[in-house]
Each structure stands twice: as structure tokens, then as C-alpha cells.
Amino acid sequence: MNFPSKLIEDAVNEISRLPGIGKKTALRLTLHLLKQPESSSQSLSHAIVKLRTEVRYCIICHNISDQEICSICSSHRRDKSLICIVEDIPDVLAIENTAQYNGLYHVLGGVISPIQGIGPDELKIDSLLHRIDTAAADDKVQEVILALSATMEGDTTSFFITRKLNERGIKVSTISRGIPIGGELEFTDEVTLGRSILTRISYNAE
Missing domain, CATH: 3.40.1360.10 (Dna Topoisomerase Vi A Subunit; Chain: A, domain 2)
Known part of the structure; x- marks a missing residue:
């Protein structure tokens, strides 16, 4: 697959690493992001960084949680x-x-x-x-x-x-x-x- 820009090629290669996403789908997503306001891409990248750096796992059940104990384990219901x-x-x-x-x-x-x-x-x-x-x-x-x-x-x-x-x-x-x-x-x-x-x-x- 030929790319008009090395930046696009790098983005396609990274996105295609996700499960179920091939190079063609990754290219469509990359071009879609280029058409959106720059703030949309910044919001996406910020959300991904926060996901990787701030996500926690419940110390009781090991489910994903924002706190030390997840909302399910802490629920009185x-x-x-x-x-x-x-x-x-x-x-x-x-x-x-x-x-x-x-x-x-x-x-x-x-x-x-x-x-x-x-x-x-x-x-x-x-x-x-x-x-x-x-x-x-x-x-x-x-x-x-x-x-x-x-x-x-x-x-x-x-x-x-x-x-x-x-x-x-x-x-x-x-x-x-x-x-x-x-x-x-x-x-x-x-x-x-x-x-x-x-x-x-x-x-x-x-």
C-alpha cells in the first residue's frame, strides 16, 4: 500500500495493530481523523493516554476500576x-x-x-x-x-x-x-x- 505521507503511513501502521482492524480500515480511520477538527484528535489521544496511565484494577475482584475498589464490590445493593x-x-x-x-x-x-x-x-x-x-x-x-x-x-x-x-x-x-x-x-x-x-x-x- 502506497501512502502520500510518512505521517499517514505511521498512523495507519499503529491503528492497524488493533484487533480486527486491517490496513484499509486503518487508512479510512486515519483519513477520517484528518477531516475532523484538531481538537477531536487531541481529545482522542488524551483519552487513550489517561486510559493507559490512570486505569486501575479492583483489589478485590480484579475488574477495571477508577478507584481502589470497583463500584460493583462497593455497592450496598x-x-x-x-x-x-x-x-x-x-x-x-x-x-x-x-x-x-x-x-x-x-x-x-x-x-x-x-x-x-x-x-x-x-x-x-x-x-x-x-x-x-x-x-x-x-x-x-x-x-x-x-x-x-x-x-x-x-x-x-x-x-x-x-x-x-x-x-x-x-x-x-x-x-x-x-x-x-x-x-x-x-x-x-x-x-x-x-x-x-x-x-x-x-x-x-x-
């Missing part, structure tokens, strides 16, 4: 006896958009995958167990929902966590398999995902 375990942050957003769940979350940051060298120690499993073990009497966890993708890695992670939670007498359930096997949670439609949360079933590690 949430059912603190219920924790939904998800693989990553997009899964939290997907479940929240269903408006069918009122408990808390715990973001693992991935799933167990020996092929990729990801074991339990690389995930936020220890912090989940510490969170459950140190919860105040009024906030004691009664049930954990496993909302992991229906893949071999997701099932392996669910099995491992269930064994740990069974030792603590915690009820473990998993979202209904309305989600297709091999499907990713963040790409599931809201109706199916919401029904899966409402019709969750018990998960047995034996």
Missing part, C-alpha cells in the same frame, strides 16, 4: 453472598448487560492451559480463596457461579476451582449450557447469557 467467576473483563461486561445478575464477580485473568504454560498460580485463584476465607460474617460467601467458556481449558479451570471450594463447603454452580460448546462468553447474545445465569445448575467435580 449487591448480593455479597454470591460470586460469579469469569475469565476476563469482557465477560463481566457481557453478564452486566443482561441485567439478570446482582451478585459480585471475580476475574481470573485467564484459564488453566498447560499448552500455553498457564497454571493455577498464574491466575487469580489464590486471591479468590483468600477473599472467601477472610470474608466478614455478614458477607460470607454462600455460592460461587462458574461462568467460564465451554472449552477444555474452561472445564479444567472449573474442575480445579470446584475442588478447592468443596473443601470449604461452598456451593458451586455453573451457568446453563445454553452457550454453545467451544463458544466464547463475550460473544454470546444477551438473551442466551441471561437465561444461562438464571437457570444455572450445580457443578460436581467428582
Whole structure:
């Protein structure tokens, strides 16, 4: 692809690094930015810099937050006896958009995958167990929902966590398999995902 300016070429190359964006789409976005007021580009760059330098992660659930503790964990309207375990942050957003769940979350940051060298120690499993073990009497966890993708890695992670939670007498359930096997949670439609949360079933590690 030939570019009339090295500046445009550099912008296209950087934008095309984003997932799902090819060189042609990056070029269209670059030319669009050139047609907008300079203040629009400055606002965009300022927002991106603030995102990278100021974003925080909740010290309790590891979700994205503006504060030390996210708005979900600090909310008095949430059912603190219920924790939904998800693989990553997009899964939290997907479940929240269903408006069918009122408990808390715990973001693992991935799933167990020996092929990729990801074991339990690389995930936020220890912090989940510490969170459950140190919860105040009024906030004691009664049930954990496993909302992991229906893949071999997701099932392996669910099995491992269930064994740990069974030792603590915690009820473990998993979202209904309305989600297709091999499907990713963040790409599931809201109706199916919401029904899966409402019709969750018990998960047995034996």
C-alpha cells in the first residue's frame, strides 16, 4: 500500500495493530481523523493516554476500576453472598448487560492451559480463596457461579476451582449450557447469557 505521507503511513501502521482492524480500515480511520477538527484528535489521544496511565484494577475482584475498589464490590445493593467467576473483563461486561445478575464477580485473568504454560498460580485463584476465607460474617460467601467458556481449558479451570471450594463447603454452580460448546462468553447474545445465569445448575467435580 502506497501512502502520500510518512505521517499517514505511521498512523495507519499503529491503528492497524488493533484487533480486527486491517490496513484499509486503518487508512479510512486515519483519513477520517484528518477531516475532523484538531481538537477531536487531541481529545482522542488524551483519552487513550489517561486510559493507559490512570486505569486501575479492583483489589478485590480484579475488574477495571477508577478507584481502589470497583463500584460493583462497593455497592450496598449487591448480593455479597454470591460470586460469579469469569475469565476476563469482557465477560463481566457481557453478564452486566443482561441485567439478570446482582451478585459480585471475580476475574481470573485467564484459564488453566498447560499448552500455553498457564497454571493455577498464574491466575487469580489464590486471591479468590483468600477473599472467601477472610470474608466478614455478614458477607460470607454462600455460592460461587462458574461462568467460564465451554472449552477444555474452561472445564479444567472449573474442575480445579470446584475442588478447592468443596473443601470449604461452598456451593458451586455453573451457568446453563445454553452457550454453545467451544463458544466464547463475550460473544454470546444477551438473551442466551441471561437465561444461562438464571437457570444455572450445580457443578460436581467428582
